[in-house]
Amino acid sequence: MLEVSGLAAQYGRAQILAEVGLTVAAGEVVVLLGRNGAGKSTTLKAIMGLVPPSAGRIRFRGQEIAGRPPFEIARLGLGYVPEERRIFSELTVMENLEVGRRPAPPGQQAWTPERLFALFPSLGAMRHRPGGRMSGGEQQMLTIARTLMGQPRLVLLDEPSEGLAPVVVERMAEAILALKAEGLSILLSEQNLHFARAVSDRATIIEKGRIRWEGGMAALMADAGIREQYLSV
Amino acid sequence: METLVLQALSGLASASSLFLVASGLTVIFGVSRIVNFAHGSFYMLGAYLAWSLVTALPRGHLGFWGGILAAALGVGLIGIAIETLLLRRIYRAPELFQLLATFGVVLIVQDLALLLWGAQDLLGPRAPGLRGGTMILGLRFPDYELFLIAVGPVVLLLLHLLFHRTRWGMLVRAATQDREMVGALGVNQRMLFTSVFFLGACLAGLGGALQLPRESVNLGMDLAIIVEAFVVVVVGGLGSLMGAALAALLIGELHALGILVLPKITLVLVFLVMAVVLVMRPHGLLGRAQAPAAAGAAAEPAIGATPRPLVWLGLAALLAALALPPFAGDYALSVLTEIAILILFAASLHLIMGPGGMASFGHAAYFGLGAYSAALAAKWLLAPMAIGLALAPVAAGLGGLLFGWFCVRLSGVYAAMLTLAFAQIAWSVAFQWSEVTGGDNGILGVWPDAWAAPRLVYYYLTLGLCLAATLLLRRVIRAPFGYALRAQRDSALRAETIGIDAFAIRWRAFALAAVMAGLAGGLFAYAKGSVFPTYLGIPRSVDALLMVLLGGVQTLSGPILGAIAYTGLQEQLMRLTDLWRLMLGTTILLLVLFFPQGLAGAARARWEGRHGGA
Numbered sequence: 001m002l003e004v005s006g007l008a009a010q011y012g013r014a015q016i017l018a019e020v021g022l023t024v025a026a027g028e029v030v031v032l033l034g035r036n037g038a039g040k041s042t043t044l045k046a047i048m049g050l051v052p053p054s055a056g057r058i059r060f061r062g063q064e065i066a067g068r069p070p071f072e073i074a075r076l077g078l079g080y081v082p083e084e085r086r087i088f089s090e091l092t093v094m095e096n097l098e099v100g101r102r103p104a105p106p107g108q109q110a111w112t113p114e115r116l117f118a119l120f121p122s123l124g125a126m127r128h129r130p131g132g133r134m135s136g137g138e139q140q141m142l143t144i145a146r147t148l149m150g151q152p153r154l155v156l157l158d159e160p161s162e163g164l165a166p167v168v169v170e171r172m173a174e175a176i177l178a179l180k181a182e183g184l185s186i187l188l189s190e191q192n193l194h195f196a197r198a199v200s201d202r203a204t205i206i207e208k209g210r211i212r213w214e215g216g217m218a219a220l221m222a223d224a225g226i227r228e229q230y231l232s233v
Numbered sequence: 234m235e236t237l238v239l240q241a242l243s244g245l246a247s248a249s250s251l252f253l254v255a256s257g258l259t260v261i262f263g264v265s266r267i268v269n270f271a272h273g274s275f276y277m278l279g280a281y282l283a284w285s286l287v288t289a290l291p292r293g294h295l296g297f298w299g300g301i302l303a304a305a306l307g308v309g310l311i312g313i314a315i316e317t318l319l320l321r322r323i324y325r326a327p328e329l330f331q332l333l334a335t336f337g338v339v340l341i342v343q344d345l346a347l348l349l350w351g352a353q354d355l356l357g358p359r360a361p362g363l364r365g366g367t368m369i370l371g372l373r374f375p376d377y378e379l380f381l382i383a384v385g386p387v388v389l390l391l392l393h394l395l396f397h398r399t400r401w402g403m404l405v406r407a408a409t410q411d412r413e414m415v416g417a418l419g420v421n422q423r424m425l426f427t428s429v430f431f432l433g434a435c436l437a438g439l440g441g442a443l444q445l446p447r448e449s450v451n452l453g454m455d456l457a458i459i460v461e462a463f464v465v466v467v468v469g470g471l472g473s474l475m476g477a478a479l480a481a482l483l484i485g486e487l488h489a490l491g492i493l494v495l496p497k498i499t500l501v502l503v504f505l506v507m508a509v510v511l512v513m514r515p516h517g518l519l520g521r522a523q524a525p526a527a528a529g530a531a532a533e534p535a536i537g538a539t540p541r542p543l544v545w546l547g548l549a550a551l552l553a554a555l556a557l558p559p560f561a562g563d564y565a566l567s568v569l570t571e572i573a574i575l576i577l578f579a580a581s582l583h584l585i586m587g588p589g590g591m592a593s594f595g596h597a598a599y600f601g602l603g604a605y606s607a608a609l610a611a612k613w614l615l616a617p618m619a620i621g622l623a624l625a626p627v628a629a630g631l632g633g634l635l636f637g638w639f640c641v642r643l644s645g646v647y648a649a650m651l652t653l654a655f656a657q658i659a660w661s662v663a664f665q666w667s668e669v670t671g672g673d674n675g676i677l678g679v680w681p682d683a684w685a686a687p688r689l690v691y692y693y694l695t696l697g698l699c700l701a702a703t704l705l706l707r708r709v710i711r712a713p714f715g716y717a718l719r720a721q722r723d724s725a726l727r728a729e730t731i732g733i734d735a736f737a738i739r740w741r742a743f744a745l746a747a748v749m750a751g752l753a754g755g756l757f758a759y760a761k762g763s764v765f766p767t768y769l770g771i772p773r774s775v776d777a778l779l780m781v782l783l784g785g786v787q788t789l790s791g792p793i794l795g796a797i798a799y800t801g802l803q804e805q806l807m808r809l810t811d812l813w814r815l816m817l818g819t820t821i822l823l824l825v826l827f828f829p830q831g832l833a834g835a836a837r838a839r840w841e842g843r844h845g846g847a
């Protein structure tokens with residue numbers, strides 16, 4: 001579904017990504033792991049076209065998308081949930097969802113506000129509340145729901161567990177597993193190994209803008225040396 | 234009492250028109266982050282187009298109202314053309330460039346309107362059905378004004394519905410907060426920007442068209458309304474529709490009632506209110522802090538050593554400036570004198586813009602203050618030239634200390650607007666206080682003392698003073714003060730943590746720039762023998778900006794090159810064609826589109842490209 005190879009990106013003169021390659025198959029959840037500043041968010045932004053890639057190929061559903069503007073990439077079925085959430089704080093929950101709304105491709109069951117409220121019940125109780133007056137966890141759910149309104153086939157999810165209370169992380173994991181069960185592909189960026197393990201099939205480890213390790217989630221959990229080398233702080 | 238009520242009512246009518254223009258301006262800013270100087274031109278074009286349509290169409294309701302609406306839509310289409318051809322290319326440029334580019338459009342539209350409609354004022358027909366008046370408290374009040382009073386709230390209501398009840402409106406509100414995120418959700422921002430621009434231009438066009446039965450259509454409408462609309466938008470809070478409505482009401486009434494209390498200084502009153510609001514609420518009544526534009530401008534290169542060839546070139550030019558003038562004629566001498574003065578003027582603005590990182594759209598205020606204080610001393614105190622020249626920088630410096638205390642607290646567009654407002658205060662004092670300043674006629678007979686009267690002597694005097702002052706400015710930029718100034722520009726927070734008082738540094742730089750601009754202004758007054766309110770006007774502030782940007786903001790030699798190139802260009806244009814505004818506007822657009830780093834920047838880039846980066 002998504003194949004990235006040789007991806008490089010820079011901010012000004014600082015080279016942030018050097019050699020990033022990864023794949024996500026249909027219906028798969030892949031987690032991108034790495035320490036603070038390793039380049040996880042930048043990888044997701046580069047795939048989405050928010051940071052212009054300086055080299056490399058990004059194929060999504062058979063099409064080359066490197067260098068295209070974000071709105072075109074989104075329309076091909078790629079959803080993006082930013083780390084900072086970026087809720088439209090002046091708009092209500094319903095309005096936030098409306099901004100994300102796009103028609104569903106033929107043969108795909110459309111996400112509607114009602115279906116999303118079933119997935120995230122707490123949102124349904126505050127339909128007309130402005131986004132700026134919601135808790136961090138509620139905002140995180142809203143930003144995922146907003147992206148789902150665009151009827152994506154693959155979602156780039158940047159650290160959804162960050163800054164959330166343990167109970168809320170638990171609920172977030174359930175929601176992601178429910179999305180996976182719907183057949184959605186997900187590329188997740190995480191630092192919370194516990195959370196990543198609960199939801200992912202495979203892991204890719206990034207360090208200083210390069211991919212260092214790739215394999216199944218079970219293999220990673222079995223290899224304390226790799227975890228020690230690339231993930232512990 | 235009755236007059237008070239009627240005056241308040243006509244204030245409401247003005248507030249309505251003002252709101253139409255300001256609402257478009259603020260909506261456009263909200264989404265595109267561009268402060269559209271050309272918005273006043275849209276207003277003026279609306280009035281002219283309406284005049285043409287209404288006089289051409291058959292008389293009656295359909296002809297009149299149809300003409301008004303068609304004019305508004307026509308202006309909307311012009312807005313689309315400007316957005317797609319120009320603004321779309323500069324959405325990522327620094328704010329000042331955007332402001333300047335839209336000012337280029339203002340100049341171009343002025344000359345085009347002159348070509349199409351001529352210089353004389355045009356009078357339109359009165360509105361069918363609204364020709365009469367209504368008795369209010371025993372006094373007659375025009376029906377058309379009552380109609381205008383209703384237009385404002387109706388448009389506000391319609392806009393509110395548009396922004397809250399339609400998907401398009403939600404997208405616009407979302408984009409006002411975070412346009413990049415809206416794009417990542419699959420919304421084509423280009424379409425959104427263009428449609429917002431269309432709406433804003435239509436509103437301004439409608440505002441202008443509706444003036445037709447009220448006042449004559451003329452070429453001064455654009456700058457008159459844009460300055461007021463800026464005030465409204467800034468007081469209300471950039472991007473806030475309700476803020477614009479509230480501020481339009483405030484400013485409209487201030488004008489209407491101010492005339493009763495202080496007929497001479499209504500303008501001053503308006504700008505004072507603006508200054509007070511901005512100091513109390515730096516983002517306006519209902520505005521909020523804007524997130525810095527995503528993917529901010531790339532870090533500017535530090536000011537390094539001057540490349541060798543440039544040093545030689547500079548020395549050669551200086552030698553020529555010293556040795557050749559005895560062989561030059563009177564005309565050439567006066568041009569050379571002017572260039573020397575403008576170099577200092579540009580260098581003074583460069584200090585706050587380049588190393589200081591502050592935007593000033595009203596630097597002419599200090600130039601004019603210097604010129605006027607020299608001229609006033611000569612006229613009322615019969616002071617010799619030495620006194621006048623000593624007074625000029627002092628007066629301008631005091632002005633800079635006073636205005637700067639307000640301005641350096643703000644940043645970006647807000648600072649640009651506030652400096653503009655202060656310059657307009659200074660301008661309106663010079664313009665309206667005619668007993669002292671001579672008003673529009675200016676002050677004549679400001680000639681140098683006998684010893685300096687020969688043009689050659691005055692040229693050398695000017696060259697000496699300007700050279701010394703410009704070199705002093707260069708010294709300042711390379712001194713610890715200059716480092717502190719650049720440190721606070723690059724990161725105010727970091728500068729504070731290493732013990733730099735950013736406010737004090739900025740304030741002192743602002744005042745120093747004012748002192749130098751004042752000296753330039755004083756020299757200019759004696760060179761020309763007269764002073765006029767135009768010395769303080771917006772076009773002169775823009776001159777200074779252009780010189781600095783033409784040369785390049787981030788190079789020390791930029792302002793010098795810029796002043797020379799700009800004066801030369803203007804001299805040539807003025808001599809070659811009557812349409813110098815058109816040419817100048819086009820030049821500005823070309824500069825902004827193709828030479829965003831200025832001449833010196835481009836030259837340096839070429840030099841470094843060939844000889845390896847410094």
Ligand SMILES: Nc1ncnc2c1ncn2[C@@H]1O[C@H](COP(=O)(O)OP(=O)(O)OP(=O)(O)O)[C@@H](O)[C@H]1O
Nearest residue numbers: 011014016034035036037038039040041042043191
């Ligand atoms: N806008 C930017 N300009 C310059 N450098 C940036 C910018 N954003 C990120 N960086 C740098 O790029 C590197 C990678 O950042 P990135 O946000 O991709 O890391 P991350 O793996 O997502 O980290 P975290 O776990 O903290 O979110 C960091 O060194 C960071 O300082």
Ligand SMILES: [Mg+2]
Nearest residue numbers: 040041042083
């Ligand atoms: Mg990150």
